[in-house]
Amino acid sequence: MARHRGNNEGSIRERPDGYWEARMTFWEQGTRRRKSFYGRTRQEVADKLARALVEQQYGLPVVSERETVKDYLERWLEDVARPSLRPRTYESYRGIITRHLTPALGRTRLARLSPDQVQRYINQKQAAGLSPRTVTYHRAVLRKALNDAMRWGLVSRNAAALAAPPKQDRPPARFLTPEEARHFLDTVAGHRLEALFTVALAVGLRQGEALGLRWDDVDLEAGTLTVRYALQRSGGALVLVEPKTQRSRRTVALPAVALRALREHRTRQLEERIAAPYWDDQGFVFTSTIGTAIDARNLTREFHRLRAEAGLPWLRFHDLRHGCASLLMAQGVNPRVVMEILGHSQITLTLGTYSHVAPTLARDAADKIDGILGVG
Known part of the structure; x- marks a missing residue:
């Protein structure tokens, strides 16, 4: 088994199953931690390791490829949504995430969340009796969260944005004469x-x-x-x-x-x-x-x-x-x-x-x- 050492913060090795693994060691809140990244080739894991080292240098959180949708959404709620949203909006987001998105999609790895999974979620919620407007709001919350995940390099695409929203037939607005x-x-x-x-x-x-x-x-x-x-x-x-x-x-x-x-x-x-x-x-x-x-x-x-x-x-x-x-x-x-x-x-x-x-x-x-x- 070949082993390739990088600097004192990371190393790359070939696993017995033929995959490659990059390990990163870093300090977080006074505790020494380690994260692993996996790929089919040495170059693939080397790129992931390099990106993680750069993000860590700029103070961005180091996230494992094994992070689930549940883990990410919980972190996003506290780090992004709570500081930037009005209290009632934050509570609305939190309710949608904890009662709907997490039970349905939470166990999926964030990096593997696909548009067809989100589309199935949309279809199932409509079939369960939620209004098109409500389901559209669910999709909007997930899309907003995944936009930040894309910006941080945690996902390569926004699965919610690629899923089709429910069709809404809005009644004509009522205006006072x-x-x-x-x-x-x-x-x-x-x-x-x-x-x-x-x-x-x-x-x-x-x-x-x-x-x-x-x-x-x-x-x-x-x-x-x-x-x-x-x-x-x-x-x-x-x-x-x-x-x-x-x-x-x-x-x-x-x-x-x-x-x-x-x-x-x-x-x-x-x-x-x-x-x-x-x-x-x-x-x-x-x-x-x-x-x-x-x-x-x-x-x-x-x-x-x-x-x-x-x-x-x-x-x-x-x-x-x-x-x-x-x-x-x-x-x-x-x-x-x-x-x-x-x-x-x-x-x-x-x-x-x-x-x-x-x-x-x-x-x-x-x-x-x-x-x-x-x-x-």
């Missing part, structure tokens, strides 16, 4: 959270953004509102987190209807505070009857009660945001301005989501050309 929007505001008039619904509809705040709004973020004199945080439930508690994207952190001008509602809400809140036997002042604009933050589940429940009272068809709270954008676009507001108001990350997202307004805008543009050219 101007008449429905006015009727809804008439219905919530006098409600203690009237200003919340008014602001959500007038400037298109996401639910978490509205609930995370603090009086320090509102300038009633200048008539502006700044989105700095969003309120989310994480680990059983309500916490303030960074906005969804960098562009989500924004300052918007308040329409008169929203500004008037906020001023009236400020007065109403001060009266509630005086009358309450206990008030926990946390600085939020929209609070419970004792000053604490409002749980999104409670707000959603109250929204549906008011929506039903208004006689409107089923809508999500998020559809108030869609209603704002749709109304702005229909009035001919520049899509770039709508993008800034909503805090969209890309103009294509704004144009794609509200493409239903395009016929109205096209008709308006044609009428303007008629006016310029002096036609009838």
